[in-house]
Amino acid sequence: MSMTKPIATTRSATGIPTGKLAVWWVIGSEIVIFGGLLASYILHRIGHPEWAEYASHTNTWFGAANTFVLLTSSLFAVLAHHAAEHGDGKKAAKWLLGTCGGGLLFLCIKAVEWTGEIQHGYTITANGFWQFYYTAAGLHALHVIAGCIIMLIIANEARKNVELHRVELIGIYWHFVDIVWIFLFPLLYIAK
Amino acid sequence: MAEHQSHADDHGQAHYVKIWAVLLVLLILSVLGPIVAPHVAFGFLKAWMITLMTAFGIAVVKAYLVAANFMHLNVEKKYISYLLATMLTLMLLFFAGTAPDVMEHKGQNWENVAAKAEVDQALESQNEAKAHGGDHGEAHH
């Protein structure tokens, strides 16, 4: 099977390169997935005043720390894109590793946070608030993991200066994951 | 030439670092919001309103900064922004169509008895816990 890339990919209705167009459509469909979940959460949160007390037990400092970690990892991702744009694959790979490291740190902080909360009895089946808390943050965490894996693959190619345009693409995905967290933070940690 | 290149690079990089710094400031503000809110509330502007405005208002600003500067939507073709705006609008539509049934627990000629019972019972047990647990209640948020 010849794996030659298809060649008829050079025309463009919008002027947007094919890979980037595809990633933005992925982002579009992810918006409605997270949007559906978060809209459901907001509907219940407003309709159930007793959830305010449940929500008061989340730890804002953990949430803020994770927000800081993700914002910084987003900075690393865009710096990787900047390096790739200038043809410096090695630097781009280094920044991508930094981004991935941020993702792993995020997951570690979350693991510590959740362990504490579960030990206090705030499990996923405890009540309505907590089931949304773990589901929304959990779905987000799955996206962080998937993003890290893809990022490592792309970083490995980038450091050999291969497929540098993909650095931008994984960056776009990562920024989206960051933006979801930017909204999860006030929803789960501040609105009490 | 390399010096000029790295100079231009640094300029590009500096822009991103600046945005990051602004994002951190906004993060700090959003954490301070609920702490400060009770002290600046006056009249009809309640504490929780201020908290929500800072929390979500800042979230929207942060999201915009990331989208425009890190995702380069400020220089991207408009088509992408329209696509994203459409998806967000659909979410608002979903919310608007579902809220009268799920967010509200009563409406024209109907009442969600089960939900009302659950809410009442939960609030009651929370009030009881507050009344009895004043000695060892925690002050953390």
Next chain:
Amino acid sequence: MAEAGTAVKTPHAHDTHHEQSFVSKYIFSTDHKIIGMQYMFTGIVMALIGGYMSYAFRMQLAFPGQSVPGYGVVSQGEYNALVTNHGTIMIFWVAMPMLIAAFGNYLIPLMIGADDMVFPRINRLSYQIFLISALILIASFFVPGGGFGGAWTAYPPLSANAQYNLTPLGATFWLVAVALEFVAFLLGGINFITTLMNSRAPGMKMHDIPMVLWFIVIASVLFMASVGPLIAGAVMLFMDQVIGTGFFDPDRGGDPILWQHLFWFFGHPEVYVVLLPAMGIVAEIICTFSRKKLFNYKLILYTAFATGIISFFVWAHHQFVAGIDPRMANVFTITTLIISIPIAEMLFLYIATLYGGSIRLTTPMLWALSFIAEFLIGGITGIFLGASGSDIYFHDTYFVLAHFHYTFFPIAIIGFFAGITYWFPKIFGKMMNERLGKIHFWGTIISFNLIFIPLFILGAAGQHRRIYNFQNFPDLAGLQDLRVLATSALLVMLVFQAVFLFNFVTSLIKGKPAGKNPWKANTLEWTAESPPPHGNWPELPNCYRGPYEYSVPGRDEDYWPQDVPPDTAPAE
């Protein structure tokens, strides 16, 4: 865009020196044509399974309690599982793969003059995920407890609580299968959209694109924009089933109506997701076999866009009697009645296309014409259901069932047969037998109507859906003759499908060689060999005109292929 006139050579044409193994050529192919066929054959197998299920439960309805030949006695639980999985299979594993994935994959690169989709490996991955989802669904029938029986709409608490549905394993397998199918189509949809936007032949402007491709891509967009909330809902339902959360349990802070909204917010655009490709196929066929231009291409296209947008505003008409707020019911009645207008308009435009044309009643044309007639009945009966007042009576009766079969059957079955009889010569290089095709057509269409017209009558008489034995209802027991009539017609229809299968197989083996363009059509796929090789053409074509330049005055031929340069006379 590249200049017209610079022909692009494909490297694949020179790949003849290394032969591929059967496995890499047919099982792990990244060629869009093979992947399209993989989807089609999987869809046909699933259609046989879904058809077998309808056979079993209709036999139970006509002859309650008696052992069904080839199945056995249908118990109450099995009845529920049969109707649930029949519906689920027909929508997600028959209609969508055959209309969108099979024809979309096959036709998009060929009709725009490209050598393949832009992401061939993601294309292969999407089929693999789809196949796994089909296998998981089939596995659900064999787990302890059997297949899920909570209806294809899977409303909680029935779908969430094992103590109610009695099929905990089956319910979870069903849910995971559906979720994986969604992922497969999200991946496929991205391929379709980006390929259509970025891979067209030089000279092919937006309004030179064949209508079927526009419709398939609009359908993909509608799918991507609507399925998100249901994926969120599926995650929540999965948690309820497996972990014991209470997302849809009012005693635990949840709400079952939330599931309904999440489901139907997707469920309504979904019907347009399957409708549009079928209408696209019909558009291609009626132009070719009336030798006429599509009437007002731009209006049809904009109407399709408008229909897609309005389809997001009508979803709660499925929930009129579920306890939604009556004020919202008013809103949704108005929007639902409004959406009938653009669809009706598109059918009128099709009729205008046919008017004055030189009609050739080939088998594909018969299917296309029958689509218009049958879908019209389906659409009109929808109006009784879209008006909330009359829906209070009709909801959950067989009237609804007959309505959606008069829409879904034209979409999935007639649309498929229209497409396969039209493009079979291109895909397989042989002509299908016209006489067998016509016998199959009439046998299917006449029996189809005899199945579902009795069901309209039964529904108007108050017969409820999802009931296993109507002898238990004194007021309805007397109408048993109509049930027997419907079941008998179904048996006849199923027998006639053997004619199609026979025609399919014998045409493959000893059909007349088709040549490149047996129908003398204009679109680019007819300029490739039949079947097209890997890479589709030795040199990629350019495009000089629209796709429907038939019967252009002052020309010798009544067709004018898109790739023929303007100054020269067309090749024969």
